Amino acid sequence: MPQGIRSRVSSFENLNGVKGAGGQTNKTAKGNAFESLAAGQTKSLLNISSAGIIQRMWVTVNDRSPAMLRALRLRMYWDGSDKPAVDVPLGDFFCAGLGRPVAFQSALFSDPEGRSFNSYVPMPFKTGAKVTLTNESKSDLSLLFFDIDYIIMDKPQPGMLYFHACWNRAIRSTLGKDFELLPRVNGRGRFLGVNVGVNVDAAYGHTWWGEGEVKMYIDGDTTYPTINGTGAEDYIGTGWGEGAFTNQYQGCSVADTTKNQYAFYRFHIPDAIYFNHDFKATIQEIGGGSDTEVKSLAARGVPLTPVSVAGYVNGFTRLMDNPVALTDSKFPKGWINFYRIDDYSATAYFYLDKPVSNLKPLAPVEERVK
Template sequence: MRHYFVLISLAFTFFLQGQSLHQIPKNVKRSSISSFENFNGVINNGGKINKGAKGHAFEEFKAGETKTLLDLKGPGIIQRMWFTVRDRSPEMLRAMRLRMYWDGQSKPAVDVPFGDFFGFGLAKVVRMETALFANPEGRSFNCFISMPFKTGAKITITNESELANEMIFYDIDFVELKKPEPDALYFHAFWTRQKSSELGKDFEFLPRIEGKGRYLGLNMGIKTDACYENTGWCEGEVKLYMDGDAQYPSYVGTGTEDYIGTAWGLGVYTNLYQGCTVANDSTREYAFYRFHVPDQVFFFQHFSGAIQQMGGEMRDYIRRLLTNNAPLKPIMVLAGDKTIRLLDQPKDIFDAGFPDGWVNFYRRDDYSSTAYFYMDRPTTSLPALPGVKERIN
């Protein structure tokens, strides 16, 4: 049944693109693949080593080494990427740095940790099959995002750890075009992390970008602070600011788990466009994703995205945490059929008249995320990827 829905989704995607499986688009020049067996997919050049037998399927990935995986000139579209590596630990997957450059630019449009790029918050790998990424048996990394370019494309990967990764395999499928697609947007990805912050400050997973484009979605990882014990953490609402939004967003959800299509907490599940890959209460680690594929999010002037750091628990539990000096700020209480908004109607939670009920509160935890989006330009002013120690520790 699941495969049936995948086929329906793919058919719908082809319909939206105005293509069919039995037709060759008029602008396509040729299809090929870049791998260690034939870098850049050069005509009549694949698999030469070992007299045409399998001879160069992988390479060792030394500490500090950068490998160029693709370096094309002219217009084209990257259609699919596949990788596997021997060391798939979170530390190695965060230390490996994936960069993509479009149209000869010196600044990458994609500059992110390898594991996080492929949909895994906290770089913790699980079996997964989604509309954009897949890891069918927990041993490979697949990306199906379309990435057009007008005059060239370059993809590199760097091992910024202190250890070698014994084996790295890859292939990148692409088509070359006869001429550039004038209206095609450039693919971008941005990774960031915020280990702590002031109470009430949202985690900004995508700082403001200027221009026209499409927000494609994100994956996010959260390590909750032990000072909050087992209280809920996923009350925070996702906010998308675009095209005239300033202090307040036009797109605001109702809660973290609601944003990824579930409710009343988070368990592990993986669907085409939304899922939770990690939900570990004992280690206080959580990771989830949401892809805006059927619900397209366009912007024409500017865009930014954030999520509130907010949790919830019953009144007396919150009182005890406050007594223990846990950094939190109550903002709302639900008591029976009554809702009290504490920022509009301030009340002291220790007051004898404070109602007994569920209390939502500001908190601060360790957030990291990868945001995916398209832009009408090959570079942005977003900051560079943080150093490897910041990504891992």
């Protein structure tokens, strides 16, 4: 058994896990299992001064609508910092992409029956930890339950890194511009993974949205990345489209062809991604469709730029190197990959050698809930 370590749990029954102080209300008979969170209110879920590690978090609320899960703002601060290392919507943090919780289990997050949220991400700190939740919606939240399981220790782990998470969204991007899964972050650390939500633009009909490649720019990469994937579904280990599935390190929790919504995740645990100076991860907004479909979209003025064709007869054509107009009679017949514009959002998880990063604060609630 390790020396100098004590186990604690913070909940409304014993906020901050004070030793020997749990369950004092209602003569110990479940007097404070939950509290409400009024519109505009912030509540502290943990505020301690010590070295330690958050080992598990569990949260559930009575209103689990996408709007509420995007409006609840989760922030975590390490070692007395004024700027949060984690600043994300509650649902997205727990891998409920697009604010749509489903029953699933992974190596880092789980939702046993689609009604609660669990995290098993280790979050170490040297001198203190603070976790808050703010209701930025216009509606009161009647029922908020939580517990944060952590250990405190006499001294921090040597060589520890701080956990960070950020949320990003591009509702309407520029044609041909890659979406930033994680904007460039400065420092030494590890990219732990990402969950991504896509609201597919119905203007593109039944064409496929997910041909974009994931790119990772490591330690000074500029125009070209060091790590370059081959497609959205390829990144999460599947192929030829993307249906719903959930595995330990990758999955697609939402594949809704009726609402044109997809949510998927990838955790780089067995395949660690480290960086020494800086890091950025992006995904291209590229889709695909038959030449007939794509020409029809272009004729209707739907924004797109063809980038390549997997020809039925003439093999593969790189249109950025050898441009051919869609209206040209010599344009090859086949599957066309093309730049398009969809609504992407992402929560990126990473470790850093400092308790604060250079990233911007969370976007306003109006942008999150659109």
